[in-house]
Amino acid sequence: MAENDLLRQLESFERDSLAALEKITDEADLTKWRVANLGKSSFVMQVFSKLGEAPKEDRPKIGQAANQVRERLETALAEKTEFLNRKSLEQKLTQERLDISLPGRQPRKGRLHPANQNMREILAVLSGMGFEIFRSPEIETDEYNFELLNIPAYHPARDMWDTFYTTDPGVLLRTHTSPGQIHAMRTFAPEPIRVALPGMCFRYEQVSARSEVQFNQIELLAVGKHITFGDLKGTLQDFAHRMFGENVRTRFRPSYFPFTEPSAEMDVECFLCGGKGCSMCKNSGWLEILGCGMVHPTVLKNGGYDPEIYTGYAAGLGPERITILRHNVEDIRYFWGNDIRFLEQF
Ligand code: DAH
Numbered sequence: 001m002a003e004n005d006l007l008r009q010l011e012s013f014e015r016d017s018l019a020a021l022e023k024i025t026d027e028a029d030l031t032k033w034r035v036a037n038l039g040k041s042s043f044v045m046q047v048f049s050k051l052g053e054a055p056k057e058d059r060p061k062i063g064q065a066a067n068q069v070r071e072r073l074e075t076a077l078a079e080k081t082e083f084l085n086r087k088s089l090e091q092k093l094t095q096e097r098l099d100i101s102l103p104g105r106q107p108r109k110g111r112l113h114p115a116n117q118n119m120r121e122i123l124a125v126l127s128g129m130g131f132e133i134f135r136s137p138e139i140e141t142d143e144y145n146f147e148l149l150n151i152p153a154y155h156p157a158r159d160m161w162d163t164f165y166t167t168d169p170g171v172l173l174r175t176h177t178s179p180g181q182i183h184a185m186r187t188f189a190p191e192p193i194r195v196a197l198p199g200m201c202f203r204y205e206q207v208s209a210r211s212e213v214q215f216n217q218i219e220l221l222a223v224g225k226h227i228t229f230g231d232l233k234g235t236l237q238d239f240a241h242r243m244f245g246e247n248v249r250t251r252f253r254p255s256y257f258p259f260t261e262p263s264a265e266m267d268v269e270c271f272l273c274g275g276k277g278c279s280m281c282k283n284s285g286w287l288e289i290l291g292c293g294m295v296h297p298t299v300l301k302n303g304g305y306d307p308e309i310y311t312g313y314a315a316g317l318g319p320e321r322i323t324i325l326r327h328n329v330e331d332i333r334y335f336w337g338n339d340i341r342f343l344e345q346f
Contacts, residue, residue, distance in 0.1 A: 003058040013043045014069045044070050114346035115335050118323040125242045131196040136180035142170045144179035148302040149259040157258045162204040173202035177219035185303025192224035212332050216319050223312035232313035240268050260293025290317035
């Protein structure tokens with residue numbers, strides 16, 4: 001083939017190729033174009049493979065021209081590829097836009113533990129009645145938990161509280177909130193006081209559906225100059241009415257606690273059966289909710305009050321006992337079992 005013919009053919013090949021490339025709009029056609037125009041059997045590549053057949057003196061010129069054509073086509077191909085990529089990206093960005101107006105997934109909300117819900121309810125009622133909330137330590141000394149509450153080491157009443165002792169002599173986990181009485185009295189004496197002492201208590205006990213090794217208590221304490229057993233009864237009855245309803249009946253039974261004299265326990269009419277008798281109240285019609293009494297003179301003295309001048313009343317109630325009664329929970333151990341299926345019901 002004559003040199004000039006070949007050069008002209010290369011030129012028109014390049015023109016046709018570029019014109020074809022111009023029209024391409026998708027990737028599949030681009031691949032076909034590359035095979036046809038830059039592949040082994042494309043015209044420009046054929047020129048290379050047949051270079052040996054051309055006259056020797058023409059070869060450099062033809063080779064150089066073919067090289068330039070190939071380079072320009074490759075550049076054009078690279079530009080086109082980039083152009084198509086960008087275009088398809090733009091298309092995706094407009095078509096596949098995230099619809100941010102869709103509502104997101106709701107995170108699961110936590111809630112207050114039923115024991116805390118109940119605790120807050122009871123404390124709200126008590127503070128409405130003028131009781132101040134007073135907190136005292138969960139780790140106590142034998143002195144505060146027992147001695148100062150008129151329970152000396154030799155006294156058989158100690159058997160009422162199975163105790164977790166620590167390896168520190170005389171240090172224990174409080175078995176009731178009553179030691180808070182001493183802390184409160186020693187904080188406020190000789191001022192009159194009216195406090196509610198909430199918090200966790202611990203007992204080294206056989207665990208059952210009605211008792212756990214840990215539980216909350218709320219202690220009530222009022223100390224002043226003219227406080228009588230009538231104040232105790234009236235206040236606790238008012239509390240029962242605020243908690244369980246205006247018309248609920250209450251009754252007091254004589255009892256014994258070393259730190260009160262006289263001592264009593266208060267029952268409320270069973271709110272499930274209205275006093276008729278059912279499985280919750282064991283057919284008695286009554287539910288025991290607290291222990292109470294007039295503060296023992298020795299305890300008043302230990303707290304810094306002169307028992308000749310001051311009197312007081314105290315009470316201790318188990319809020320979880322009230323919760324299981326209100327919600328008909330059959331096992332008190334659910335409270336600290338960490339089973340979300342139980343906790344979610346409240
Ligand atoms: N501390 C007693 C207990 O855990 C409950 C109690 C009874 C508290 C009578 C009192 C009270 O303040 O007067 O068994």
